[in-house]
Amino acid sequence: MKDLITIGLPSKGRLKEKSISFFNDRELKIIQSEKERNYFGTIENKPNVKIIFLHAKEIIQRLGDGTLDIGISGLDLLKESEKNLQNKINIQKKLDYGNANLVVAVPNDWIDVQTIADLEEISFDIRSRRNTRLRVATKYPNLTNDFLISKGVTQYKLIPSLGATETYPFIGSSEVITDITSTGKTLEDNNLRVLKDGNILKSAACLLTLKRKKNILSKILDNLD
Numbered sequence: 001m002k003d004l005i006t007i008g009l010p011s012k013g014r015l016k017e018k019s020i021s022f023f024n025d026r027e028l029k030i031i032q033s034e035k036e037r038n039y040f041g042t043i044e045n046k047p048n049v050k051i052i053f054l055h056a057k058e059i060i061q062r063l064g065d066g067t068l069d070i071g072i073s074g075l076d077l078l079k080e081s082e083k084n085l086q087n088k089i090n091i092q093k094k095l096d097y098g099n100a101n102l103v104v105a106v107p108n109d110w111i112d113v114q115t116i117a118d119l120e121e122i123s124f125d126i127r128s129r130r131n132t133r134l135r136v137a138t139k140y141p142n143l144t145n146d147f148l149i150s151k152g153v154t155q156y157k158l159i160p161s162l163g164a165t166e167t168y169p170f171i172g173s174s175e176v177i178t179d180i181t182s183t184g185k186t187l188e189d190n191n192l193r194v195l196k197d198g199n200i201l202k203s204a205a206c207l208l209t210l211k212r213k214k215n216i217l218s219k220i221l222d223n224l225d
Helices: 013-024 056-064 075-080 116-130 141-150 165-170 185-189 217-224
Strands: 005-010 030-032 040-043 046-054 070-074 089-094 100-107 134-138 156-160 176-181 192-203 205-210
Touching (some): 005 013, 013 030, 013 070, 046 056, 056 075, 056 089, 070 075, 075 141, 100 141, 100 165, 116 134, 116 192, 134 165, 141 176, 141 192, 165 176, 176 185
Parallel strands (some): 005 070
Antiparallel strands (some): 030 040, 040 046, 070 205, 089 205, 100 176, 100 192
16 A cells, blocks of 8 residues: 555553553554454554554564554663664654663672672672673673673673573572663562662653654654654
Protein backbone atom coordinates (compact mmCIF):
# COMPACT_ATOMS: atom_id res chain seq x y z
CA MET A 1 0.00 0.00 0.00
CA LYS A 2 1.23 3.46 -0.87
CA ASP A 3 2.26 5.58 2.13
CA LEU A 4 2.12 2.64 4.54
CA ILE A 5 3.35 3.55 8.04
CA THR A 6 4.71 0.73 10.19
CA ILE A 7 4.77 1.20 13.97
CA GLY A 8 6.60 -1.13 16.38
CA LEU A 9 5.28 -1.48 19.94
CA PRO A 10 6.60 -3.62 22.83
CA SER A 11 5.09 -7.10 22.73
CA LYS A 12 4.63 -7.80 26.45
CA GLY A 13 4.12 -6.57 29.98
CA ARG A 14 3.50 -3.08 31.28
CA LEU A 15 5.39 -1.48 28.40
CA LYS A 16 2.92 -3.03 25.98
CA GLU A 17 -0.13 -1.93 28.01
CA LYS A 18 1.16 1.61 28.54
CA SER A 19 2.13 1.99 24.86
CA ILE A 20 -1.34 0.91 23.71
CA SER A 21 -2.87 3.38 26.20
CA PHE A 22 -0.55 6.13 24.92
CA PHE A 23 -1.97 5.69 21.40
CA ASN A 24 -5.58 5.14 22.51
CA ASP A 25 -5.52 8.31 24.65
CA ARG A 26 -4.59 10.29 21.53
CA GLU A 27 -7.54 9.06 19.49
CA LEU A 28 -5.43 6.46 17.69
CA LYS A 29 -7.36 3.38 18.78
CA ILE A 30 -5.31 0.21 18.38
CA ILE A 31 -7.21 -2.84 17.17
CA GLN A 32 -5.60 -6.18 18.05
CA SER A 33 -6.39 -9.65 16.85
CA GLU A 34 -8.20 -11.91 19.33
CA LYS A 35 -5.64 -14.61 18.62
CA GLU A 36 -3.20 -14.88 21.48
CA ARG A 37 -0.04 -15.21 19.40
CA ASN A 38 -0.88 -12.71 16.68
CA TYR A 39 1.73 -9.96 16.63
CA PHE A 40 -0.05 -7.55 14.30
CA GLY A 41 -2.57 -4.77 14.85
CA THR A 42 -4.11 -1.78 13.12
CA ILE A 43 -5.35 1.69 14.05
CA GLU A 44 -9.08 2.35 13.73
CA ASN A 45 -9.93 4.36 10.59
CA LYS A 46 -6.27 4.50 9.50
CA PRO A 47 -5.88 1.78 6.85
CA ASN A 48 -2.37 2.95 5.97
CA VAL A 49 -0.99 2.21 9.47
CA LYS A 50 0.28 -1.22 10.50
CA ILE A 51 1.21 -2.10 14.10
CA ILE A 52 3.75 -4.84 14.85
CA PHE A 53 4.35 -6.04 18.42
CA LEU A 54 8.05 -6.83 18.92
CA HIS A 55 10.62 -7.28 21.66
CA ALA A 56 11.71 -3.80 22.78
CA LYS A 57 15.30 -4.51 21.66
CA GLU A 58 14.15 -5.57 18.20
CA ILE A 59 12.23 -2.30 17.76
CA ILE A 60 15.59 -0.45 17.85
CA GLN A 61 17.05 -2.83 15.23
CA ARG A 62 14.03 -2.51 12.93
CA LEU A 63 14.03 1.29 13.13
CA GLY A 64 17.72 1.17 12.28
CA ASP A 65 17.23 -1.01 9.21
CA GLY A 66 14.22 1.03 8.05
CA THR A 67 11.53 -1.67 8.39
CA LEU A 68 9.76 0.43 11.06
CA ASP A 69 8.90 4.12 10.73
CA ILE A 70 7.91 4.75 14.36
CA GLY A 71 8.55 2.74 17.53
CA ILE A 72 8.34 2.81 21.31
CA SER A 73 11.31 1.37 23.19
CA GLY A 74 13.57 2.11 26.16
CA LEU A 75 16.23 4.82 26.14
CA ASP A 76 18.60 2.25 27.69
CA LEU A 77 18.23 -0.06 24.68
CA LEU A 78 18.72 2.80 22.23
CA LYS A 79 21.86 4.05 24.00
CA GLU A 80 23.26 0.50 24.22
CA SER A 81 22.85 -0.08 20.49
CA GLU A 82 25.60 0.52 17.94
CA LYS A 83 26.39 4.15 17.12
CA ASN A 84 25.45 3.74 13.45
CA LEU A 85 21.96 2.60 14.54
CA GLN A 86 21.59 5.50 16.98
CA ASN A 87 22.53 7.95 14.24
CA LYS A 88 19.51 6.86 12.18
CA ILE A 89 16.99 7.18 15.02
CA ASN A 90 15.35 10.31 16.36
CA ILE A 91 14.04 10.59 19.95
CA GLN A 92 10.72 12.23 19.17
CA LYS A 93 9.54 12.33 22.77
CA LYS A 94 10.40 10.87 26.20
CA LEU A 95 7.30 9.25 27.69
CA ASP A 96 6.18 9.19 31.30
CA TYR A 97 6.43 5.43 31.82
CA GLY A 98 9.03 2.67 31.67
CA ASN A 99 11.24 4.60 34.09
CA ALA A 100 14.32 2.73 35.30
CA ASN A 101 17.99 3.34 36.10
CA LEU A 102 21.02 1.48 34.83
CA VAL A 103 23.29 1.20 37.86
CA VAL A 104 26.53 -0.27 39.22
CA ALA A 105 25.79 -2.55 42.19
CA VAL A 106 28.06 -4.39 44.63
CA PRO A 107 27.42 -7.02 47.35
CA ASN A 108 26.20 -5.52 50.64
CA ASP A 109 29.17 -6.95 52.53
CA TRP A 110 31.64 -4.87 50.50
CA ILE A 111 31.49 -2.29 53.27
CA ASP A 112 34.59 -0.39 52.09
CA VAL A 113 33.23 0.06 48.59
CA GLN A 114 30.81 3.01 48.46
CA THR A 115 31.88 4.88 45.32
CA ILE A 116 33.36 4.24 41.88
CA ALA A 117 36.76 5.41 43.19
CA ASP A 118 36.60 2.65 45.82
CA LEU A 119 35.79 0.19 43.04
CA GLU A 120 38.93 1.24 41.16
CA GLU A 121 40.96 0.73 44.34
CA ILE A 122 39.60 -2.76 44.94
CA SER A 123 40.17 -3.68 41.29
CA PHE A 124 43.91 -3.03 41.74
CA ASP A 125 43.80 -5.08 44.94
CA ILE A 126 42.21 -8.03 43.08
CA ARG A 127 44.79 -7.64 40.31
CA SER A 128 47.73 -7.80 42.69
CA ARG A 129 46.36 -10.61 44.89
CA ARG A 130 44.85 -12.90 42.26
CA ASN A 131 46.37 -11.64 39.03
CA THR A 132 42.85 -11.34 37.58
CA ARG A 133 40.69 -8.37 36.74
CA LEU A 134 37.55 -7.24 38.56
CA ARG A 135 34.65 -8.97 36.78
CA VAL A 136 31.54 -6.94 35.96
CA ALA A 137 28.47 -8.92 34.85
CA THR A 138 26.13 -7.00 32.55
CA LYS A 139 23.62 -7.06 29.71
CA TYR A 140 24.77 -3.52 28.81
CA PRO A 141 28.44 -3.83 27.75
CA ASN A 142 28.62 -0.60 25.71
CA LEU A 143 27.06 1.69 28.33
CA THR A 144 29.01 -0.03 31.13
CA ASN A 145 32.35 0.30 29.31
CA ASP A 146 31.76 3.98 28.47
CA PHE A 147 30.77 4.75 32.07
CA LEU A 148 33.63 2.92 33.80
CA ILE A 149 36.25 4.33 31.42
CA SER A 150 34.84 7.86 31.93
CA LYS A 151 35.24 7.36 35.69
CA GLY A 152 38.86 6.18 35.35
CA VAL A 153 38.23 2.50 36.16
CA THR A 154 40.63 0.41 34.07
CA GLN A 155 41.31 -2.94 35.78
CA TYR A 156 38.10 -4.78 34.94
CA LYS A 157 36.62 -7.17 32.42
CA LEU A 158 33.00 -7.53 31.36
CA ILE A 159 31.13 -10.80 31.80
CA PRO A 160 28.11 -11.08 29.45
CA SER A 161 25.00 -11.84 31.50
CA LEU A 162 22.50 -14.25 29.97
CA GLY A 163 19.89 -14.24 32.71
CA ALA A 164 19.47 -13.04 36.29
CA THR A 165 22.50 -10.73 36.51
CA GLU A 166 21.96 -10.14 40.24
CA THR A 167 22.94 -13.77 40.99
CA TYR A 168 26.38 -13.51 39.34
CA PRO A 169 28.38 -12.24 42.36
CA PHE A 170 26.97 -15.05 44.51
CA ILE A 171 27.65 -17.94 42.14
CA GLY A 172 31.25 -16.84 41.62
CA SER A 173 30.76 -15.53 38.07
CA SER A 174 31.53 -11.86 38.82
CA GLU A 175 32.40 -9.50 41.67
CA VAL A 176 30.01 -6.68 40.74
CA ILE A 177 27.21 -6.05 38.25
CA THR A 178 25.52 -3.35 36.24
CA ASP A 179 21.78 -3.80 35.82
CA ILE A 180 18.56 -1.98 35.06
CA THR A 181 16.29 -1.36 38.07
CA SER A 182 13.06 0.54 38.57
CA THR A 183 12.56 0.24 42.35
CA GLY A 184 15.83 -1.30 43.54
CA LYS A 185 13.89 -4.08 45.27
CA THR A 186 15.36 -6.96 43.25
CA LEU A 187 18.88 -5.74 43.99
CA GLU A 188 18.01 -5.37 47.68
CA ASP A 189 16.42 -8.83 47.82
CA ASN A 190 19.65 -10.25 46.41
CA ASN A 191 21.93 -8.50 48.92
CA LEU A 192 23.24 -5.93 46.47
CA ARG A 193 23.37 -2.14 46.72
CA VAL A 194 23.96 0.66 44.25
CA LEU A 195 27.18 2.66 44.57
CA LYS A 196 26.61 6.28 45.65
CA ASP A 197 27.79 7.59 42.27
CA GLY A 198 26.89 4.43 40.36
CA ASN A 199 24.00 5.71 38.25
CA ILE A 200 24.93 5.11 34.60
CA LEU A 201 21.71 6.16 32.87
CA LYS A 202 18.18 7.29 33.71
CA SER A 203 15.99 5.44 31.24
CA ALA A 204 12.36 5.75 30.17
CA ALA A 205 10.17 4.65 27.30
CA CYS A 206 10.65 6.88 24.26
CA LEU A 207 8.73 7.55 21.07
CA LEU A 208 11.30 7.00 18.33
CA THR A 209 11.23 7.75 14.61
CA LEU A 210 13.47 7.30 11.62
CA LYS A 211 15.61 10.40 11.13
CA ARG A 212 15.07 10.37 7.39
CA LYS A 213 11.45 10.94 8.27
CA LYS A 214 9.02 10.76 5.41
CA ASN A 215 6.36 13.46 5.12
CA ILE A 216 3.73 10.81 5.73
CA LEU A 217 4.80 10.53 9.38
CA SER A 218 3.82 14.09 10.22
CA LYS A 219 0.08 13.39 10.40
CA ILE A 220 0.54 10.58 12.92
CA LEU A 221 3.17 12.47 14.92
CA ASP A 222 0.91 15.52 15.24
CA ASN A 223 -1.52 13.28 17.12
CA LEU A 224 1.21 11.87 19.34
CA ASP A 225 2.51 15.21 20.63
